[in-house]
Amino acid sequence: MLENVYILGIDPGSRKLGYAVLEISGIKPRYVECGTITAPLTAAVPERLREIGEGLEQLISEYPISEAAVENVFTAVNPKTALVLGQARGMAIYLLAKAGIAITSYNPNTIKKSVTGRGKAPKLQVRRSVSYLAGLTSEVAEDAADALAVAFCHSMHRKRLV
Amino acid sequence: MLENVYILGIDPGSRKLGYAVLEISGIKPRYVECGTITAPLTAAVPERLREIGEGLEQLISEYPISEAAVENVFTAVNPKTALVLGQARGMAIYLLAKAGIAITSYNPNTIKKSVTGRGKAPKLQVRRSVSYLAGLTSEVAEDAADALAVAFCHSMHRKRLV
Numbered sequence: 001m002l003e004n005v006y007i008l009g010i011d012p013g014s015r016k017l018g019y020a021v022l023e024i025s026g027i028k029p030r031y032v033e034c035g036t037i038t039a040p041l042t043a044a045v046p047e048r049l050r051e052i053g054e055g056l057e058q059l060i061s062e063y064p065i066s067e068a069a070v071e072n073v074f075t076a077v078n079p080k081t082a083l084v085l086g087q088a089r090g091m092a093i094y095l096l097a098k099a100g101i102a103i104t105s106y107n108p109n110t111i112k113k114s115v116t117g118r119g120k121a122p123k124l125q126v127r128r129s130v131s132y133l134a135g136l137t138s139e140v141a142e143d144a145a146d147a148l149a150v151a152f153c154h155s156m157h158r159k160r161l162v
Numbered sequence: 163m164l165e166n167v168y169i170l171g172i173d174p175g176s177r178k179l180g181y182a183v184l185e186i187s188g189i190k191p192r193y194v195e196c197g198t199i200t201a202p203l204t205a206a207v208p209e210r211l212r213e214i215g216e217g218l219e220q221l222i223s224e225y226p227i228s229e230a231a232v233e234n235v236f237t238a239v240n241p242k243t244a245l246v247l248g249q250a251r252g253m254a255i256y257l258l259a260k261a262g263i264a265i266t267s268y269n270p271n272t273i274k275k276s277v278t279g280r281g282k283a284p285k286l287q288v289r290r291s292v293s294y295l296a297g298l299t300s301e302v303a304e305d306a307a308d309a310l311a312v313a314f315c316h317s318m319h320r321k322r323l324v
Contacts, residue, residue, distance in 0.1 A: 046259035052286020053256050074244055080243040091256040093216050093249065097208035 003154040006032070007158070008060070008068040008101070009151025011143050012088040017040055017052050020134075020151040021063055029133035029155040032063070039141025045084075049091050056092055060099050069098045069154035072105045072144070106153050113154035168194070169207045169320070170222070170263070171313025173305050174254040176246045177201055180305025182313040183225055183295075191317040193296035194225070196306040207246075211253050218254055222261050228236040230258045231316035268315050271297070277313035288292050 001111035004025045011018035039048035070093070073085060096103050109119035115129045123142075127141035130148040131140050140148060166187045173180035182196035199217035201210035232255070235247060258265050271281035277291045285304075292310040293302050302310060 046255050046265045049252060049256040050259040053260065059165065077241050079239050079241050079244040082244035083235055083248040083251070086245040087252025087255065089245070090249025090252035093208050094211040094253040095258070099210040103208045122312060 003162045005067065005150065006058075006063045007063045007154055008063075008065045008096075008145040008155065009149070009152055010056075010068060010070050010092055012052075012085075012092040012098075013068065013143065013145040014045070014088045015048060016143055017056060017088065017092060018141070018145070018147035019056070019059060020144060020148040020149050021059075021065070022155055024155055029152065031136070033142060034134070034148050036141055036143045045087065049087065052088065053095060054089050056095050060096070060101065064078065065099075065101055067154065068101045068103045068111060069150045069159060070103060070105050071111060071150050072107050093124065104158070106156060106157070110157070111149050111153040114156050115149050165231065168225045168227045169313055169316055170225075170227045170258075171309040171311070171316065172218075172230060172254055172258075173307065173308040173312065174214075174230050174232065174247075174250040176207070176250045177203065177210060178305055179218060179250065179254060180303070180307070180309035181218070181221060182306060182309040183221075183227070184313050184317055186317055191314065193298070193310075194304060196296070196310050198303055199253050204247065213251065214250065215257055218257050222258070222263065224230045227261075227318065229265055230263045230265045231312045231322060232265060232267050233273060233312050234269050238271065266316055266320070268312060268319070272317040272319070274312050276318050277311045 007022050009020040016036050016038040018036050021032040022029040023032050037052050082106040112121045112126055113119040116125050126149050127145040130145050133152050134148055169184050171182040171248050175300055178198050178200040180198050183194040184191040185194050199214050201213040253263060274283045275281040278287050288311050289307040295314050296310055
């Protein structure tokens with residue numbers, strides 16, 4: 001029997017969260033949806049987290065997602081940025097864990113290599129590759145493209161239960 | 163008419179969350195409860211966030227809390243620590259915001275000064291002061307003491323609607 005699994009890639013940020021949903025039926029992942037959940041620029045941190053969190057909850061209620069993937073954050077950013085990024089990331093991981101979704105994280109180089117063949121691929125190449133893999137003709141927004149990249153990466157690396 | 167408000171102080175960490183509940187009836191805050199919500203040391207990040215988050219949700223369902231306070235994180239920690247701390251903090255802020263609880267953050271020096279009279283007070287003095295303010299005879303655990311300190315700080319600085 002073929003597996004039929006929905007996977008979610010996310011790119012959480014303090015003001016927006018990129019997401020991508022793929023369906024895996026057989027071997028090839030099928031593109032379902034990607035986009036960006038945004039919070040008002042003027043909102044304070046708690047309100048932004050609430051808005052983005054509610055958008056994410058809405059999304060995971062729409063598909064029977066069982067696996068999610070997120071990029072590992074490099075420690076090379078400064079502590080202030082790391083804290084703000086961590087807040088968005090923690091909220092998203094919490095909501096996925098609470099929904100019973102298994103979460104895997106991947107290093108940036110692993111993600112780039114999965115979608116372009118090169119661990120050091122520039123951002124533009126990643127965007128073009130994920131558009132191609134998803135069968136999209138229009139350009140994908142940056143956060144959505146990053147979410148698509150980690151989703152495709154997970155589709156290639158996840159353990160298959162055959 | 164006297165206001166009768168429940169306030170919550172939290173000290174979110176990646177493995178445990180200190181909390182303290184005060185009731186403000188009239189001028190003087192009344193100590194209600196403090197403690198620590200812990201996650202298993204062996205659990206992975208998503209599971210830890212889920213466990214601590216569920217404990218916090220349980221707590222805020224027990225009291226009609228309308229205001230919460232948290233310490234501002236200094237940017238002097240390294241990026242990796244900041245990210246991990248941010249994750250716990252973001253999850254907690256998200257849950258409070260979702261419950262309609264207003265959140266205020268205070269600088270460490272403001273908190274110390276509020277409970278000891280000195281912005282540079284050592285940790286032990288803060289612990290002793292909050293035990294005294296809460297009317298407790300037994301020693302309070304470190305995370306719970308930090309949560310008590312930010313809760314008392316908020317009780318002194320919050321805007322009163324008179």
